[in-house]
Amino acid sequence: xxxxxxxxxxxxxxxxxxxxxxxxxxxxxxxxxxxxxxxxxxxxxxxxxxxxxxxxxxxxxxxxxxxxxxxxxxxxxxxxxxxxxxxxxxxxxxxxxxxxxxxxxxxxxxxxxxxxxxxxxxxxxxxxxxxxxxxxxxxxxxxxxxxxxxxxxxxxxxxxxxxxxxxxxxxxxxxxxxxxxxxxxxxxxxxxxxxxxxxxxxxxxxxxxxxxxxxxxxxxxxxxxxxxxxxxxxxxxxxxxxxxxxxxxxxxxxxxxxxxxxxxxxxx
Ligand code: PEP
Numbered sequence: 279x280x281x282x283x284x285x286x287x288x289x290x291x292x293x294x295x296x297x298x299x300x301x302x303x304x305x306x307x308x309x310x311x312x313x314x315x316x317x318x319x320x321x322x323x324x325x326x327x328x329x330x331x332x333x334x335x336x337x338x339x340x341x342x343x344x345x346x347x348x349x350x351x352x353x354x355x356x357x358x359x360x361x362x363x364x365x366x367x368x369x370x371x372x373x374x375x376x377x378x379x380x381x382x383x384x385x386x387x388x389x390x391x392x393x394x395x396x397x398x399x400x401x402x403x404x405x406x407x408x409x410x411x412x413x414x415x416x417x418x419x420x421x422x423x424x425x426x427x428x429x430x431x432x433x434x435x436x437x438x439x440x441x442x443x444x445x446x447x448x449x450x451x452x453x454x455x456x457x458x459x460x461x462x463x464x465x466x467x468x469x470x471x472x473x474x475x476x477x478x479x480x481x482x483x484x485x486x487x488x489x490x491x492x493x494x495x496x497x498x499x500x501x502x503x504x505x506x507x508x509x510x511x512x513x514x515x516x517x518x519x520x521x522x523x524x525x526x527x528x529x530x531x532x533x534x535x536x537x538x539x540x541x542x543x544x545x546x
Contacts, residue, residue, distance in 0.1 A: 281502050283518065283545035284458055284525035286319035286342060286419060287532025288372060288506075299326035302535060303333040309539030313338045316525065316545045319370050320532070321419070324358055331367035342370030342419065345378055348406035360414040371411045372527070374404035374421045374445065376464045381425055383465040383507075401444025408445055412453050419458045419527065420445045421506070422485065426465035435484045442488035454493040455500035460527040461485055466507025468529060472517075478505045479520035486522055511540035518545045 287306070293299045299322060310318050321342035322330045331341050347357035363371060376382065379399040404420060411418045422441035424434040438461070446454055461482050463473045473481075482503045490498035505517050506527030517523055518541075525545065531537040 281500070281524045283316040284319065284502050284504060285316055285538075285542045285545055286321055286370065286372075286458075286460075286504065286525070286527050287538050288321045288344065288375070288527055288529045289323065289532060290344070290377070290529060291323065292533055294323035294325045296326055296329045299323075299329045300333050302533070303330045303339070305535035306538055307334055307337040307339055309535045310338060310542050313542055316542060318542055319419075321370065321372050327363070327368055328366050340369045341367060342372060343368050344372045344375065346371045346373070346407055346411055348403070348410040350410075360411045360416055364414045364416055368416065370417045370419055370458075371407075372419045372421065372460075373407045373411065374399055374401075374441075376421060376423055376462060376467055379404075379421075381423075381464045383426065383463075383467045383469045383471075401441055404441075404445045405447050405449075408457070409449060412449065412457070417456065417458060419460055419504070421460045421462050421527070423462040423464050423467075423507075429463070429465065434481065438481060438484050439488045442485055443492055446489070446492050449493075451493040451497040454489060454497040458502045458504060458525075459485055459489070460504040460506050462506035462527060468508070470508050472508045472510075472513050473505070475513075475516045475520055475523075478507075478517055479522045482520070482522035509541060511537050511544065514541040514544035 319340045319342045343363050346360045350359045408418045424437045428437050486498045502524040504525040504527045505523045509526045510531045
């Protein structure tokens with residue numbers, strides 16, 4: 279079965295004012311115009327979701343958020359629900375990113391920032407959020423990945439297995455088939471270090487095996503698995519050419535329309 283590639287830009291805490299978001303989104307729309315071989319997504323700050331939805335209207339670009347809460351309403355100051363995201367035209371939601379799990383590959387310039395930014399994400403909160411996002415008919419992009427210390431201890435595969443199963447508790451095989459998993463080795467995110475393509479493919483195979491054990495072979499064959507971690511125009515083709523890698527979650531390189539479009543093109 280051939281899976282349709284999915285390339286998602288994660289703008290993180292960047293381009294969050296309407297003017298700068300509209301400018302970059304318009305550049306991306308122009309740069310990827312005519313793309314038919316892949317799904318293209320921009321995951322942008324909450325403040326500019328509506329701006330980017332409007333800018334990408336009638337284009338091949340879909341819009342994603344970078345998180346969502348699992349409750350639809352109530353006394354949850356600062357939270358945003360999947361239903362609210364759907365109402366403004368969002369189709370995808372990143373969940374369980376290592377930065378919301380408080381797992382960093384590189385020390386921030388001020389380490390206090392890392393500690394303060396620990397949003398307390400766990401496999402259980404990722405699971406709750408995944409169910410809530412699916413309930414609104416949106417597509418979760420669920421991130422999993424090992425830290426450098428876990429890799430050095432030789433426990434990468436068990437960490438991945440635990441995170442995948444933890445995210446999927448209580449989700450039926452049909453729904454699992456439609457979601458996106460992003461394998462992001464934490465030590466490769468924002469560090470400029472890329473996981474070797476063969477090793478990235480091997481771990482994406484571990485992700486697929488965990489899905490098979492949990493939700494069956496059909497779901498494992500259908501589910502799309504992205505690689506994320508310093509993907510750039512010069513390494514994208516090799517990574518995206520691997521059998522278990524169905525796309526990319528792209529941070530830094532998604533902030534330049536030309537680089538992001540080159541990665542989209544590399545998925546052909
Ligand atoms: C990410 O934010 O998910 C990511 C992979 O970032 P970068 O491409 O900058 O490593």
